Amino acid sequence: MLFDEVTSALDPELVGEVLSVIKDLAEDGMTMLLVTHEMRFAYEVSDQIVFMNQGRIEEQGPPKTLFEQPKSTRLSEFLKNIRF
Numbered sequence: 710m711l712f713d714e715v716t717s718a719l720d721p722e723l724v725g726e727v728l729s730v731i732k733d734l735a736e737d738g739m740t741m742l743l744v745t746h747e748m749r750f751a752y753e754v755s756d757q758i759v760f761m762n763q764g765r766i767e768e769q770g771p772p773k774t775l776f777e778q779p780k781s782t783r784l785s786e787f788l789k790n791i792r793f
Contacts, residue, residue: 710739710741710742711742712731712741712742712745713744714744715731715743715745716728716747717746728747728750731743731750732750735754743755748776751772752776753772755772756771757770757771758770758772758775760775762781762784767783768780776788
């Protein structure tokens, strides 16, 4: 299933509900591609994360690796500028 910024136009109350449903689907084994700016959520539910920069894959791997040991300068800068 593909989710493209599914929470972008929702109020905070609904964001939590939608993310809860997606988390339940992940726990049930549903394969999903999720485009999101919800970094904490991506970290918690993803098996793999792909970080893109200007339409190209900059870096990819397990969430723990990408968030704790980014290889690219762009991903390092991005992570410094978000609240996680």
